[in-house]
Amino acid sequence: MANNPLFPEDPDDTRAAIMEATFDALAEHGYSDLTINQVSQRFAKSEGLIFYHYDGKDEILLELLKYLLERVQKGRLPIxxxxxxxxxxxxxxxxxxxxxxxxxxxxxxxxxxxxxxxxxxxxxxxxxxxxxxxxxxxxxxxxxxxxxxxxxxxxxxxxxxxxxxxxxxxxxxxxxxxxxxxxxxxxxxxxxxxxxxxxxxxx
Amino acid sequence: MANNPLFPEDPDDTRAAIMEATFDALAEHGYSDLTINQVSQRFAKSEGLIFYHYDGKDEILLELLKYLLERVQKGRLPIxxxxxxxxxxxxxxxxxxxxxxxxxxxxxxxxxxxxxxxxxxxxxxxxxxxxxxxxxxxxxxxxxxxxxxxxxxxxxxxxxxxxxxxxxxxxxxxxxxxxxxxxxxxxxxxxxxxxxxxxxxxx
Missing domain, CATH: 1.10.357.10 (Tetracycline Repressor, domain 2)
Known part of the structure; x- marks a missing residue:
């Protein structure tokens, strides 16, 4: 979780916090072994909150993918x-x-x-x-x-x-x-x- | 199943038949959604026979990987x-x-x-x-x-x-x-x- 520039350090930004937890869990376990429980273990708020926002694994991962592609695009130095x-x-x-x-x-x-x-x-x-x-x-x-x-x-x-x-x-x-x-x-x-x-x- | 040159057409070759069934099931479903049941549906003999030979998904897939790398290596035209x-x-x-x-x-x-x-x-x-x-x-x-x-x-x-x-x-x-x-x-x-x-x- 330490200072990953892809994720802003704003404690009120629930979406960014879920995205960072999902990113870390996916990097550690890989898609096929990933569970929502592994995501929530990395997330300070309750598992219920994750389910409230997202309807299962693919939905949260697609959101992560869009989030990453957007961030990476924005983070690139202008040419x-x-x-x-x-x-x-x-x-x-x-x-x-x-x-x-x-x-x-x-x-x-x-x-x-x-x-x-x-x-x-x-x-x-x-x-x-x-x-x-x-x-x-x-x-x-x-x-x-x-x-x-x-x-x-x-x-x-x-x-x-x-x-x-x-x-x-x-x-x-x-x-x-x-x-x-x-x-x-x-x-x-x-x-x-x-x-x-x-x-x-x-x- | 039709004439895939990676798999010989020998009805007595149980290993090759399991490999072909695994290959087809993996190509259709992808790793994370693959089940042994999907493999056995493509396999003329019983599911028990598959479990008799292999101890779960990764074991059968590693066997497939080795089989494929070997076949592809052999199948290459000599230079x-x-x-x-x-x-x-x-x-x-x-x-x-x-x-x-x-x-x-x-x-x-x-x-x-x-x-x-x-x-x-x-x-x-x-x-x-x-x-x-x-x-x-x-x-x-x-x-x-x-x-x-x-x-x-x-x-x-x-x-x-x-x-x-x-x-x-x-x-x-x-x-x-x-x-x-x-x-x-x-x-x-x-x-x-x-x-x-x-x-x-x-x-």
Whole structure:
């Protein structure tokens, strides 16, 4: 519970408190073993209050998913649009693949993968992830299109590059929390930008 | 059940029949909603026989995971090692990101992601995926090292490239079954090989 920046420290904010308890319980137990009781153990108020607000596990988790996607979106550093496309692309990747507090990041990624696996069989989760992934994809695509127009990038296919970067970010997170791999793709991703995207300077 | 090449059609092979029933039930329901009863409904013999062989859900699913990793490994086309590193790398990717029967592939990927998400909280699953991912990673790494030695590839960092390709493959599968995205990263991956890995020919 200690100072997770995703959750404001306002004792009167019942929703945020339920969200934080749910987040912590999900990170610890995983979706299939999660019970409302585990959530309420992390929640200062009574279990009845949780049931009063939410009608079961998926309802509370969908709420958590929406809450997280909103917070993460808001928490991202704004990317100036008056800088060159290469700088914008690297700033976007800094936002999406942040370094920083390892423990909190790991919990966030665990929770994200647990919820996203739910999207295989549940349309409500799928819709949330469709929206968030398509938003990210569109941001990448726009930057690539701008870079081609300005002559900073080569004549690549913006859709293919956007899907490629999307898959790379998803895979980085999925690999990091499901197998013992401690390296990051970021260095090679920067080299990909350099060798594949940047226009070759004329000599 | 129709002609899934992962499961041999031998009516006396009880283990293969249980594995196929488990695979189908997991693809349809997902890990958290899966019950032994759903497996036995797909299995011609009695439920008692399943319980006789396996002690609960995780035991039968771990067996399925080992079975699948073994089969997939064996089912891969052998890659000739007397061809150049670029051809070997592309052949390896053909094996890992196959085209082919869309429905069967989708079920296989669903099952794989469900089982891999289990690895977040269960060491036994994690060990299996560690082994299979590290095996794939080592294959990529070896090809990159050989390519640098032969002068076919540039002086890239083999570890970084291996992790990059690993993440890309994981992300491709994870994206494909959890969000509505129907494109493949393969074209851009081929361009990455071209522009980032292949040595620049001297003119």
């Amino acid at each position: 100036a649009d008056d800088v060159d496309p290469e700088t914008r692309l690297r700033a976007l990747l800094d936002n999406i693949l942040p370094t920083g507090d390892e423990h909190q990041k790991r919990d966030y990624e665990k929770v994200l993968v647990e919820l996203r696996t739910r999207a295989i069989h549940n349309e409500d989760y799928r819709e949330c992830f469709n929206r968030s992934q398509m938003g990210f994809r569109e941001s990448v695509r726009e930057i690539i299109v701008a870079g081609i127009e300005s002559g900073d990038f080569r004549e690549v296919d913006p859709d293919s590059v956007a899907d490629f970067i999307l898959a790379l970010v998803s895979g980085e997170i999925f690999d990091r929390i499901t197998v013992d791999r401690h390296r990051t793709v970021r260095t090679e991703l920067d080299d990909y930008i350099e060798d594949r995207l940047l226009a070759v300077e004329e000599s | 000739a090692d007397d061809v150049d590193p670029e051809t070997r790398l592309r052949a390896l990717l053909d094996n890992i990101l196959p085209t082919g029967d869309e429905h069967q592939k989708r079920d296989y990927e669903k099952v794989l992601v469900e089982l891999r998400t289990r690895a977040i909280h269960n060491e036994d699953y994690r060990e299996c995926f560690n082994r299979s991912q590290m095996g794939f990673r080592e294959s990529v790494r070896e090809i990159i090292v050989a390519g640098i030695e032969s002068g076919d590839f540039r002086e890239v960092d083999p570890d970084s490239v291996a992790d990059f390709i690993l993440a890309l493959v994981s992300g491709e599968i994870f994206d494909r079954i959890t969000v509505d995205r129907h494109r493949t990263v393969r074209t851009e991956l081929d361009d990455y090989i071209e522009d980032r890995l292949l040595a620049v020919e001297e003119s």
